Structure formats: structure tokens, C-alpha cells
Amino acid sequence: xxxxxxxxxxxxxxxxxxxxxxxxxxxxxxxxxxxxxxxxxxxxxxxxxxxxxxxxxxxxxxxxxxxxxxxxxxxxxxxxxxxxxxxxxxxxxxxxxxxxxxxxxxxxxxxxxxxxxxxxxxxxxxxxxxxxxxxxxxxxxxxxxxxxxxx
Amino acid sequence: xxxxxxxxxxxxxxxxxxxxxxxxxxxxxxxxxxxxxxxxxxxxxxxxxxxxxxxxxxxxxxxxxxxxxxxxxxxxxxxxxxxxxxxxxxxxxxxxxxxxxxxxxxxxxxxxxxxxxxxxxxxxxxxxxxxxxxxxxxxxxxxxxxxxxxx
Numbered sequence: 001x002x003x004x005x006x007x008x009x010x011x012x013x014x015x016x017x018x019x020x021x022x023x024x025x026x027x028x029x030x031x032x033x034x035x036x037x038x039x040x041x042x043x044x045x046x047x048x049x050x051x052x053x054x055x056x057x058x059x060x061x062x063x064x065x066x067x068x069x070x071x072x073x074x075x076x077x078x079x080x081x082x083x084x085x086x087x088x089x090x091x092x093x094x095x096x097x098x099x100x101x102x103x104x105x106x107x108x109x110x111x112x113x114x115x116x117x118x119x120x121x122x123x124x125x126x127x128x129x130x131x132x133x134x135x136x137x138x139x140x141x142x143x144x145x146x147x148x149x150x151x
Numbered sequence: 152x153x154x155x156x157x158x159x160x161x162x163x164x165x166x167x168x169x170x171x172x173x174x175x176x177x178x179x180x181x182x183x184x185x186x187x188x189x190x191x192x193x194x195x196x197x198x199x200x201x202x203x204x205x206x207x208x209x210x211x212x213x214x215x216x217x218x219x220x221x222x223x224x225x226x227x228x229x230x231x232x233x234x235x236x237x238x239x240x241x242x243x244x245x246x247x248x249x250x251x252x253x254x255x256x257x258x259x260x261x262x263x264x265x266x267x268x269x270x271x272x273x274x275x276x277x278x279x280x281x282x283x284x285x286x287x288x289x290x291x292x293x294x295x296x297x298x299x300x301x302x
Contacts (some may be wrong), residue, residue: 033190035187040184
């Protein structure tokens with residue numbers, strides 16, 4: 001069952017061009033990798049949020065650059081949630097991720113799709129368009145965190 | 152002087168399309184960001200090294216995918232070495248980075264340039280071409296680490 005889930009996960013990842021190539025020497029590296037990729041993404045996403053919420057002035061070029069990094073980074077973390085990476089370093093990832101891999105993958109696919117839309121929205125130069133796409137992307141972060149990240 | 156160095160750094164960063172937009176709430180975040188970006192890059196670079204050195208079989212598609220991530224990630228860390236980020240969290244970054252910003256920038260520019268060549272080389276599908284580009288890129292990592300990373 002674990003093997004089937006794992007194969008399904010890998011096949012689905014290939015189909016989406018998600019880097020199934022990210023293989024890790026040890027679980028600790030995988031955990032550090034996914035946390036690192038998510039942290040980098042969050043920093044750029046935070047800049048967009050600051051613009052969307054009016055905390056910093058809107059700058060179309062800066063928004064487009066940040067959103068592009070978000071869309072790139074959004075593809076990376078998932079290959080590092082492979083079998084055997086449930087533990088090995090401090091992690092907030094809930095064990096359910098490895099039980100409900102298809103459901104978890106729905107969440108990550110949604111982030112990838114919404115962040116691609118966010119990058120496109122940021123390129124329009126319209127703050128209102130950016131706000132809408134930012135909200136949709138933030139929603140995917142939240143729903144996955146609510147389900148699969150420990151407090 | 153610090154202001155001038157900082158402006159020079161920012162202007163140079165813009166000219167190169169290096170994300171000068173990555174601003175951080177606190178030094179700790181900048182340090183974590185650059186370490187995260189470098190760790191993600193190193194994981195993908197390590198996969199290329201394993202192929203270049205024959206430790207894993209050469210797979211042209213996997214090589215191209217990994218090299219593309221390396222080239223993308225190579226642009227990110229440098230905006231997080233801004234003034235005031237010399238300390239605030241454990242870091243191996245030597246204080247010389249903030250004294251010799253132009254020289255440090257030469258190193259990071261070289262990595263960005265070589266990793267772009269690496270991505271192009273990986274796309275050719277030739278292992279020999281990949282090996283050469285891998286060696287050149289690894290050389291830029293080493294020379295910067297030798298100069299600016301504490302043991």
C-alpha cells in the first residue's frame with residue numbers, strides 16, 4: 001500500500017513536471033529542504049501580501065518579480081515529503097500527510113496552480129488583479145496548513 | 152560610506168535583475184533566507200555532481216531539470232547579504248563580505264553566470280558538456296566559500 005501510494009505520488013509528480021528528481025541522502029536533508037523552499041517562498045509571498053494589504057506601496061515590477069519566484073518555489077517542496085521523511089529532524093508536518101498522500105497532493109497542486117495564476121496576475125500591473133490572486137493563493141496555503149501542519 | 156556601498160550594491164543588483172526586492176523584517180530572516188536558498192540550490196547541484204562524477208546514472212532530463220533549479224536559485228541569496236545582516240543568527244558568513252561588497256558581488260555574479268551556462272549545458276543532453284559546466288560552476292562555489300565562508 002505504501003509502495004502503491006509512493007508510485008502514484010511519483011507518477012503524478014512526473015505528469016505535472018514537479019521535480020520528482022529531488023532525492024535526498026537522508027530524511028533530515030529532505031526535511032531541511034522542504035522547510036527551506038517553503039521559507040524562501042514565504043518571504044517572497046509576504047512581500048506581495050504587504051502590497052496587497054497596503055502595508056507597502058504597490059510596485060508592479062517588484063510584484064511581478066516576487067510572484068515569479070513564488071511560482072517557481074511552489075513546485076519544489078513536495079518531492080521532499082517522500083516515504084521515510086515523516087521524521088528525522090524537527091518538523092511540523094503532520095503524519096497524516098503520509099497516510100493521505102492523494103489529498104495532500106491535491107493541496108500542493110492547488111498551490112502550484114494558484115501561484116502560477118498569481119504570477120500572471122502580477123504581470124498585468126493591476127493591484128486589484130494582484131489582490132484577488134493573492135487571496136486565492138493565500139487560501140491554498142491556509143487550507144493545507146490547517147489540515148497538515150501542526151500548530 | 153555604508154550608505155554609498157549599500158546604494159552601489161542595490162544599483163548593481165538592479166542592473167543584473169538580481170532580486171533587490173527581497174527585503175526582510177529582521178536580520179535573522181535574511182540569514183535564514185540566504186541559508187535556505189543556498190541549501191535548496193546545493194541539493195539540486197549535488198544531484199548534478201553525482202551524475203558528473205558517475206555516482207548515479209546520467210539522465211539528461213533529470214540533469215536539465217536540476218540545472219534549471221540551480222540557475223534560478225543562484226539569483227536569490229545575494230539580496231539577503233544586505234547591510235545589517237552580518238549577525239542576528241548563527242552564520243558562517245565572514246564579516247569581510249560587508250567590507251568587500253564589490254568583490255563579494257563578483258563572486259555571486261560569477262555563480263549566476265556559470266549556473267546559467269550549466270543550465271544550457273544540461274539541455275544539450277551531453278554528459279561531457281555537463282561535466283565541464285559542472286566543474287566551472289563548482290569552482291565558483293569553492294572560490295567564494297574559501298574567501299567568505301568560515302570553516
